[in-house]
Amino acid sequence: MSKLELNALNEIKSGMTRREALRFMGLSPIAAGVLASAGSSNGTNAMASDAKGKIVIVGGGAGGIMAMARLRKALSNPDITIIAPNEVHIYQPGQVFVAAGEYAPEDIIGSNLDFIPDDVKWIKDEVATFDPDNNTLTTRKGEKVSYDYLIVATGLVYHYEKIEGLTIDMIGKNGISSVYLNNLEKGTAEGGSITWKWFNDVKEAAKKGKPRVICTQPATPIKCGGAPQKILYLSDDFLKQDGLTADFTFALNGDKLFGVPAVNKALNEVVQPRYGNITNKFKHNLVAIDGEKKIATFETKVETKGAYDEDLEEYETITTVERVPMEYDFIHIVPPMSAPDAVFNSALAWQKGSAKGWLEVDQDTLQHNRYPNVFGIGDVCGIPLGKTGGSARHHGPIMVANLISQMEKKALTEKFDGYTVCPLKTQYGKIILAEFNYLGAAPSFPLAVEEERWIWWAFDLYMLKPMYWHLMMRGLM
Ligand SMILES: Cc1cc2nc3c(=O)[nH]c(=O)nc-3n(C[C@H](O)[C@H](O)[C@H](O)COP(=O)(O)OP(=O)(O)OC[C@H]3O[C@@H](n4cnc5c(N)ncnc54)[C@H](O)[C@@H]3O)c2cc1C
Structure with a gap:
């Protein structure tokens, strides 16, 4: 972040009222008025x-x-x-x-x-x-x-239990974290603080060597599809701030980083090359973990050419599922999710x-x-x-x-x-605000959807x- 941007952030942090801040963000004075006075109004409409x-x-x-x-x-x-x-x-x-x-x-x-x-x-x-x-x-x-x-x-x-060998009490120990962890019925959200400690543990390890860090994304739909990458980039940037590094692997079930082509391109061509230490493992779905030995096992589908089909005039595709073990020092797990x-x-x-x-x-x-x-x-x-x-x-x-x-x-x-909308935190102080709908990119503001901007942060x-x-x-x- 530039000095100018830092100053602007500090300005917002220290002095602005809610009304001023909303105006600053370009929202209408009416919205500013509503937020400034919100809190008492829930009367019915004429x-x-x-x-x-x-x-x-x-x-x-x-x-x-x-x-x-x-x-x-x-x-x-x-x-x-x-x-x-x-x-x-x-x-x-x-x-x-x-x-x-x-x-x-x-x-x-x-x-x-x-x-x-x-x-x-x-x-x-x-x-x-x-x-x-x-x-x-x-x-x-x-x-x-x-x-x-x-x-x-x-x-x-969440279905942490669907990852063989993983129990909730292992999260926060032995290099395992998960930002998602919360219990909405009880009103607890441990995932944030567990992952902040994990950021710091990774940093301590990076002072002594080059730790192997895996961040995962499962095969099911998840809430906030960008959160697995937010943790990947923020934890990497947290090291970079002290001139440290690690070997990051992003293991995801999908075959691309992001569904919106312009955002996918920016992540592949701008964000990840800037870090220079991230290996993507596409079509890798975490299925098992050995917390003691620090081995994560992924399933990946391998397609090979089978026999030639005379009627279809093409080769059959044979899909086999392979289990791929990976050693790690730290792992951030995003669990499978369902209704x-x-x-x-x-x-x-x-x-x-x-x-x-x-x-x-x-x-x-x-x-x-x-x-x-x-x-x-x-x-x-x-x-x-x-x-x-x-x-x-x-x-x-x-x-x-x-x-x-x-x-x-x-x-x-x-x-x-x-x-x-996915506010993709690509580094401390910068966000790609990926807004899209059934038809594709749908930015609320006339700004390129794939640009990293401090204002979104x-x-x-x-x-x-x-x-x-x-x-x-x-x-x-
Ligand atoms: C780590 C993380 C990062 C995120 N980042 C973003 C972001 O940057 N931007 C964004 O827009 N969104 C983000 N989200 C997603 C956002 O929080 C959710 O999409 C949103 O809360 C969905 O609202 P909801 O009402 O559907 O579900 P929830 O807010 O999860 O509420 C569902 C409620 O239903 C209750 N419930 C469940 N089962 C029952 C039942 N049988 N009977 C009665 N009650 C039940 C639950 O206890 C819960 O209180 C993030 C979420 C997480 C966890």
């Missing part, structure tokens, strides 16, 4: 719909709280029940900044008590089973709840295909394909793009408008364009968190 019906929201994370706040404004007489076990609310994107030593762990902790008002019925429990044919669900404590309309906002769950069991095993999930187990909603309207009184928001949705808070923010107004149309027996007109580090708590969670953005 244009609110008179539609009636009992709405049950399942999940009290980013999507569930946003949906609740928006519905309270959009309906004149809302009848809302939220089923959410957690009083503590984690600002999950901040886990990466905790891992990088930029936030303290307590900086990302909030409370659902601040968001769920008395006129919303709050059942502090989890849903165990859904019965959409009878418009009911059952909680873990055995309470049967009926609904007219259902919003599924359960997010996703929670309650959704995965229910009639609400896609029953087959690549989205099997995720909520079966239409990728445009976010309405369930088979149960029209059911809608989805956030990571649980089985749609082609977007398991990010940024996507959930875009789902919010579309899903709520379509739900109200459904309640009013009108046609559903609002369409989600697939928007998602400042925006992410200082602006997004207050915007999340004061605007998004209150249905104002």
